[in-house]
Amino acid sequence: MGKRNLHFYLLLIGVPAIVLTGTAIYSLVHVQHRLVELRNSLMWGASNHLAKMVEERVSQQNGQLEQILNAVLEKQLVESLCEIRRTNPLARNVFVWEKGAGITFPGRDALSAEDQSFLSRYQRAFPPEHNWTLYGEEDAGKRVAPHSGVKRWVDANGLQLVVWRQVNDRCAIGIEVEMIALLARVSLLPSDWNAAIESVVLADSRGRLMQYGGGIDTLGRGAIYTVPLDTSLCPTWNIEVYSSLLDNRRSALATLLIGGALLSLLLASLFAGGFLLARDAARERRDALQKTAFVSNVSHELKTPLTNIRLYAELLADGHAKTPEAHGQYLGVIVTESERLTRLINNVLDFGRLEQQRRVFHLEAIDMAAWLQSATRALRGITDDAGMTVTLACPPDLRARADRDALSQVFLNVIDNACKYAKDGKTIDITFDTAADGTLTLAISDRGPGMDARHAQRIFQRFFRVDDSTTASVGGCGLGLSIAKQLMHGMGGDIRWQPRDNGGSTFLLTLPTDH
Amino acid sequence: MNDSLRTVRPRGRGWWAAAVAVAALAQAGTAGAMTCRVEPVKSVLAADASETMMVKVSLKGGVAPAMNRAPINLCLVIDRSGSMQGERIARAKEAAIAAVERLTAEDVVSVVIFDNQIDTIVPAQYAKDKASIVSAIRAVQSRGSTAIFGAMAQAAAEIRKNAHREYLNRIILLSDGQANVGPSQPVDFGRLGVSLMKEGISVSTVGVGLDFNEDLMTNLSGKSDGNSYFVENSDDLPRIFSSELGSALSVVARKVSLRIDFAAGTTPLEIVGREGTINGATVTLDFNQLYGGQEKYVLIRAAFSPGKDETSRPVATAEVRYVDATSSRLERLTATGSVRFSKDLERVRRSVNTDVLLEAELTEDAIATEKAIRLVDEGKSKEAAIVFEAQKRRMSTLAKEQPALKPAAMSRASMQEVNYSRAASGSFDARARKENTRDNYEVLNQQMSP
Numbered sequence: 011m012g013k014r015n016l017h018f019y020l021l022l023i024g025v026p027a028i029v030l031t032g033t034a035i036y037s038l039v040h041v042q043h044r045l046v047e048l049r050n051s052l053m054w055g056a057s058n059h060l061a062k063m064v065e066e067r068v069s070q071q072n073g074q075l076e077q078i079l080n081a082v083l084e085k086q087l088v089e090s091l092c093e094i095r096r097t098n099p100l101a102r103n104v105f106v107w108e109k110g111a112g113i114t115f116p117g118r119d120a121l122s123a124e125d126q127s128f129l130s131r132y133q134r135a136f137p138p139e140h141n142w143t144l145y146g147e148e149d150a151g152k153r154v155a156p157h158s159g160v161k162r163w164v165d166a167n168g169l170q171l172v173v174w175r176q177v178n179d180r181c182a183i184g185i186e187v188e189m190i191a192l193l194a195r196v197s198l199l200p201s202d203w204n205a206a207i208e209s210v211v212l213a214d215s216r217g218r219l220m221q222y223g224g225g226i227d228t229l230g231r232g233a234i235y236t237v238p239l240d241t242s243l244c245p246t247w248n249i250e251v252y253s254s255l256l257d258n259r260r261s262a263l264a265t266l267l268i269g270g271a272l273l274s275l276l277l278a279s280l281f282a283g284g285f286l287l288a289r290d291a292a293r294e295r296r297d298a299l300q301k302t303a304f305v306s307n308v309s310h311e312l313k314t315p316l317t318n319i320r321l322y323a324e325l326l327a328d329g330h331a332k333t334p335e336a337h338g339q340y341l342g343v344i345v346t347e348s349e350r351l352t353r354l355i356n357n358v359l360d361f362g363r364l365e366q367q368r369r370v371f372h373l374e375a376i377d378m379a380a381w382l383q384s385a386t387r388a389l390r391g392i393t394d395d396a397g398m399t400v401t402l403a404c405p406p407d408l409r410a411r412a413d414r415d416a417l418s419q420v421f422l423n424v425i426d427n428a429c430k431y432a433k434d435g436k437t438i439d440i441t442f443d444t445a446a447d448g449t450l451t452l453a454i455s456d457r458g459p460g461m462d463a464r465h466a467q468r469i470f471q472r473f474f475r476v477d478d479s480t481t482a483s484v485g486g487c488g489l490g491l492s493i494a495k496q497l498m499h500g501m502g503g504d505i506r507w508q509p510r511d512n513g514g515s516t517f518l519l520t521l522p523t524d525h
Numbered sequence: 526m527n528d529s530l531r532t533v534r535p536r537g538r539g540w541w542a543a544a545v546a547v548a549a550l551a552q553a554g555t556a557g558a559m560t561c562r563v564e565p566v567k568s569v570l571a572a573d574a575s576e577t578m579m580v581k582v583s584l585k586g587g588v589a590p591a592m593n594r595a596p597i598n599l600c601l602v603i604d605r606s607g608s609m610q611g612e613r614i615a616r617a618k619e620a621a622i623a624a625v626e627r628l629t630a631e632d633v634v635s636v637v638i639f640d641n642q643i644d645t646i647v648p649a650q651y652a653k654d655k656a657s658i659v660s661a662i663r664a665v666q667s668r669g670s671t672a673i674f675g676a677m678a679q680a681a682a683e684i685r686k687n688a689h690r691e692y693l694n695r696i697i698l699l700s701d702g703q704a705n706v707g708p709s710q711p712v713d714f715g716r717l718g719v720s721l722m723k724e725g726i727s728v729s730t731v732g733v734g735l736d737f738n739e740d741l742m743t744n745l746s747g748k749s750d751g752n753s754y755f756v757e758n759s760d761d762l763p764r765i766f767s768s769e770l771g772s773a774l775s776v777v778a779r780k781v782s783l784r785i786d787f788a789a790g791t792t793p794l795e796i797v798g799r800e801g802t803i804n805g806a807t808v809t810l811d812f813n814q815l816y817g818g819q820e821k822y823v824l825i826r827a828a829f830s831p832g833k834d835e836t837s838r839p840v841a842t843a844e845v846r847y848v849d850a851t852s853s854r855l856e857r858l859t860a861t862g863s864v865r866f867s868k869d870l871e872r873v874r875r876s877v878n879t880d881v882l883l884e885a886e887l888t889e890d891a892i893a894t895e896k897a898i899r900l901v902d903e904g905k906s907k908e909a910a911i912v913f914e915a916q917k918r919r920m921s922t923l924a925k926e927q928p929a930l931k932p933a934a935m936s937r938a939s940m941q942e943v944n945y946s947r948a949a950s951g952s953f954d955a956r957a958r959k960e961n962t963r964d965n966y967e968v969l970n971q972q973m974s975p
Contacts, residue, residue: 092802096782096811099720122800190713191720194678222675222707224642 023284027277034276035269042265053208053251054235060210061237061249064196068244071100071192072160075173075185079158084177088115091183102188103128107142109180128186135163135170142174142182164246168214193220208253215246224252300473300488307475307487311354315347322347346391353422354487360419361472361489364496371413371500375524378408378450382440385421393438396429400438408442410450411524416497420505423490424454424517430484432458435514449503450523455516466507470495554845554860558777559815560585561845563785563862565827566885569876572834572866577794579885580825580862582785582843589775589817595850596631597773598692599624600649600680603665604700606640610667613733616759617699620766621662624697627770628652633692635683636662639676640669641706649686672706673698673741677717677728684726691853693814694726695751695773697766701733704741711740718748719800725780727751727813729769733759735955739962748800750813752972755963757956772973775817778847778856783810783823788839790830797824798888798969815847821971824885832866839863879929886923886930890916890937891965897948898958906948913945940964 078098082090091104103124106115113132116125158175161184171192174184196212209224211233233250322340331337363369386393386400393400410417428438435457443451461469461476468474472492491505498505503521510516554561565580601621605614621636628634629652636647636658646661680696688694703709721728729751730742739755746753752772754765787793787806796803801810801823810823832838845858867873893916900909920938924931944961947953966972 088804092804092809096802096809097723099723102716102719117804122796122802124800188716188720190708190716193708194674194681194717194720197678197682219707221678222641222672 019284019288023280024277027280028273031269031273031276034272035265038269038272039265050234053253054237057210057235057237057249057251061239064212064247064249065240065243067196068192071195072171072173072187075100075187076158076160076175079173079175079183079185082175082177082183087177087181087183091115091185094185098185099191100188101185102191103186105132105184105186107182107184109141109143112138131165131170131186134165142184143176143179162245164214168216168218168220169244169246196221197223208251211250211252213248213250215248220247297473303475304473304487304489308354308358311487312351315351315354318347319344319351346395349391353426356419357423357487357489357493360493360497364493364500365472369416369497369500371416373411373413373501375409376412376414376417378410378442378452379404379406381414381417385418386440388418389422389425392426392429396433398429398433398436398438400425400440403439403441405442408444408450409524410521412501412503412521413497416501417521420494420497420519421454423494424505424519427490428454428456428458428515430486432456432514434458444523448523449520452519452521453516454519455510455514457510457514460509460513460515461507463509469507470505552861554843554858558587558847558849558851558856559845559858560587561843561858561860563841563843563860564878564881565840565862565864566878566881567864567873567876568878569865569867569873570829570832571870571873572868573831575831576829577826578829579797579881580791580827580840581822581881581884582783582825582841582860582862583820583822584781584783584812584815584845585820586777586815586817589777589850594774595691595693595776595779595853596633597628597770598633598649598684598687598690598694599628599770599773600635600637600683600696601625602637602639602676602680602696602698602700603662604640604671604673604676604702605638605665605667606669606671606700606702607667608702608734608736613701613759614665614667616762617733618662618665620699620762622659623763624766624770625652625655625658625662627767627774628655633687634658635680635686637676637680637683638665639672639679640667641672642669643672643675643679645679645683649683670705671700671702673700673704674707674709674713674717677714677745681721681724681726685724688724688726691848693773693776693779693850694724696721696726696728697731697769698728698742698745699731699733699762700742701737703736703738709738709741711738711744714741715744715748718745718751722749722811722813725813729753729773731756731762731765731769732959733757733762735959739959743962743966747966747970750811750970753963753966753970755959772816772819776814776850777817778815779813779850781812781815781845781847783812784808784844784846785810785823785825785841786844787827787841790832790838791840792828792830793825794828795826797826797885798892799823814850816973819971819973822884824888829864832864834866834868837863837865877927879927882923882927883930883933886920886934887937887968890920890941891968894941894944894961894965897944898961901948901953901958906951906953909953910945910948913941913948917941917945 075098078094082094087106091106095101095104104115105113105128108114113129116129121129159173161172161174163170168189170189171187172184173187174182176182193212209222211219211223212221213219231252234253235249235251237249237251239245239247239249322343325331326337326340331340360369382402382404386402389400425438428435432438437457439453439455441453441455443453445451465474465476469476470491473488474492475486475488494505498519498521501521503519505520506518508516508518562583562585563580564583566578570576570578601624603617603621609617625634632652633649634647634652635645635649637643637645646665647658650658652658677696677698680698684694684696704714708714718728726749728745728749730746731754732739732742733756735757743753745751752769754769756762756765785793785808787808792806793803793808796808796810799810801808808823808825812821815821827840829840840862842859842861845860847856847858848854849856865876893912897909897912897916900906900912917938920934920941924934924938927934944953944957947957
């Protein structure tokens with residue numbers, strides 16, 4: 011692949027990847043933002059709802075106390091009030107106020123500790139001149155007489171409430187509300203609240219926590235929301251919401267992490283996919299080129315012996331062979347060329363079978379010395395024609411486990427190559443070596459021009475032919491060594507090339523020995 | 526708490542002795558469920574002299590019926606904060622399970638557990654499917670901080686679900702810690718107790734270990750007429766729960782309200798050791814319940830105007846209204862007490878009701894001890910030591926003057942001596958504080974010992 015092509019592919023993959031990731035991160039941030047907003051508004055709504063509930067509960071309890079006060083009979087003020095204090099859980103203290111005299115009940119004598127604490131609270135909250143029957147509030151220019159109501163004030167213990175009513179224009183009665191009991195009746199947590207991540211708190215403006223719902227600790231956390239309650243009902247009271255979710259810094263970091271991971275993943279997968287596609291495309295292209303070369307090679311290889319056979323056959327048919335010597339020579343050529351043709355076609359057929367993995371190997375013990383003698387003899391025609399001499403150095407009793415036909419085929423292909431490309435070296439040396447792991451190596455060396463070491467692997471690939479001056483003048487279809495490799499693998503062995511010292515090539519055939 | 530101290534408790538004495546002593550002068554009221562008495566410390570007063578003296582008005586529960594007891598509406602509130610980890614939570618669960626096992630299908634039970642989060646693991650329900658209730662309790666694990674107030678609010682809400690019925694309402698709170706989420710002041714819990722009492726809900730508290738706030742616990746149980754326990758060793762929990770439940774199951778009267786009308790010549794000045802209302806000559810008090818065999822009383826300091834020699838006059842009439850726990854009917858009961866006047870001072874001296882005297886003395890002693898504890902809290906150990914010392918002397922004097930009260934008074938005197946030496950040496954520690962608080966509680970509330 012050219013450098014320009016590579017850049018083109020990188021651009022083709024990288025740009026959409028970056029655009030996609032950018033879009034994804036943008037949507038993620040957007041969605042996150044929307045979620046936070048949604049949650050915020052939900053929680054805001056929920057806390058406002060809670061605030062309303064608390065207000066309602068407080069005003070409902072106050073209303074009940076007001077009704078109770080309204081039912082008090084003027085004739086039995088003290089008795090009725092004492093009964094209220096005795097039985098009503100929300101009534102902490104009761105009092106009777108009279109114009110000019112101030113608080114007349116609880117009286118000045120026989121006071122319990124609670125009576126005393128009430129009187130001191132009352133004195134701190136209301137000046138002596140405080141008049142419960144005075145026309146107090148002005149409404150649209152008219153003086154309106156509040157006949158009853160709720161008086162609120164805040165002291166060291168927080169909000170205090172007194173529910174009161176006028177009995178007549180000289181006398182008023184009231185109930186001091188039991189604030190702790192009121193608080194105990196304010197249940198905060200709605201059932202659908204997620205207690206594991208949110209807490210809701212009823213606190214006053216001094217930060218005193220009064221009611222608490224939820225599972226997270228409020229210590230060291232800031233409230234997300236503070237919803238103040240209606241100041242005319244529960245002044246200084248707030249609903250505060252705490253959450254472990256809406257921590258903006260953490261969520262930004264999370265978005266960044268997710269975005270980064272997404273980008274890396276996307277880029278990695280796009281580049282990996284692109285690389286695989288590009289590699290496959292390059293391989294397809296190379297295969298197509300090799301197949302074209304193969305077809306043309308094979309055609310050429312078929313045509314050359316066929317032309318010779320036809321030429322000499324015609325010469326014979328036309329009676330050009332005048333002498334018996336010429337006759338024999340012509341027939342010899344036809345036979346040689348036919349053999350060459352047969353070898354070529356066998357190779358192509360073998361290749362087909364091997365490619366489809368239809369070749370079955372019949373492994374047997376082979377006495378290497380005997381086999382080598384006969385194989386060399388069988389190939390004498392080729393070696394003699396090339397003017398090569400074969401030297402053998404085979405120890406006796408060396409037995410390999412192999413398929414006899416396959417091994418002969420490999421041997422033929424390697425020797426044939428040597429005859430084709432290393433003619434000038436004149437000799438082919440065959441030696442043996444056995445290794446400790448039970449394999450034997452058959453080394454077939456020539457003294458030819460050798461080969462560039464970078465082709466060491468590729469010469470065993472199908473259709474590959476080293477592209478240089480040596481191969482240019484010699485026919486071939488790039489199948490011989492590929493077939494040899496597959497056959498050797500099929501027999502549990504291997505074939506490798508290595509350069510020979512002082513020039514030339516060595517093919518090493520390894521095979522398992524037979525014990 | 527040593528055993529000699531136990532003997533001073535009201536339950537251990539024969540109240541019949543007092544009954545005989547005042548038989549001529551007082552008329553006790555008895556109904557099926559209880560007996561009511563009005564007893565001044567002395568039944569004979571010096572003639573022509575004004576005097577201030579304690580008057581005891583007591584209620585004693587009859588024998589609880591073994592059958593047909595009133596159903597109980599029980600809420601167990603269990604602390605599962607981090608400090609309960611290990612043995613404590615295991616024993617607490619065991620105790621709660623044992624309590625559930627004692628209930629019958631008519632009883633209602635709920636279980637609230639809390640740390641900073643409050644969970645109602647068993648909403649109020651009839652104790653029928655005990656297996657599922659028990660498995661919910663077993664699943665409790667310790668964690669977090671201590672939201673006692675929120676848990677109490679939740680428990681009260683569970684009790685209220687059945688509040689309209691004729692149940693005996695009871696919350697048992699078990700905690701080993703300080704309330705650190707929400708309101709945490711003992712006085713706030715006292716107010717909560719007062720409020721719950723008005724709803725007929727009693728809270729019994731069980732403090733475990735040495736870290737819990739005993740003031741908070743005793744305030745809550747005291748003001749709601751429940752019991753208070755201090756358990757240093759969690760092994761005692763099952764026994765405490767069993768006793769608490771046993772007493773709750775033996776209730777003979779509920780919603781007990783007592784009204785005491787003092788007769789002319791006698792003016793109530795102060796209710797000693799209990800909270801009640803004095804309105805003129807009338808004193809009113811409420812109790813949530815009275816247990817079988819238990820005596821509850823109120824001591825009122827009253828001023829007696831002079832009387833002529835050899836005359837007698839009524840002191841007060843007590844009227845009790847209550848719901849009979851068995852029949853669920855509203856009952857009424859009255860009793861009166863009277864005094865004689867005499868110039869014979871020996872007769873006056875002999876008329877002392879030693880039981881009432883002892884109760885009055887022990888109550889005053891408990892109040893003085895509470896005051897001394899507050900002094901220790903404020904860092905005034907020396908002043909506290911002086912109070913303890915004075916109480917020791919007072920008890921010793923009582924022992925000398927009243928031979929009949931010697932064992933009880935001496936035992937109390939020795940206890941105060943221990944307190945004195947602790948306060949004087951600055952070693953009045955959390956355990957001493959808790960033990961004294963518990964003893965005071967048992968005296969002031971006439972709690973029956975587990």
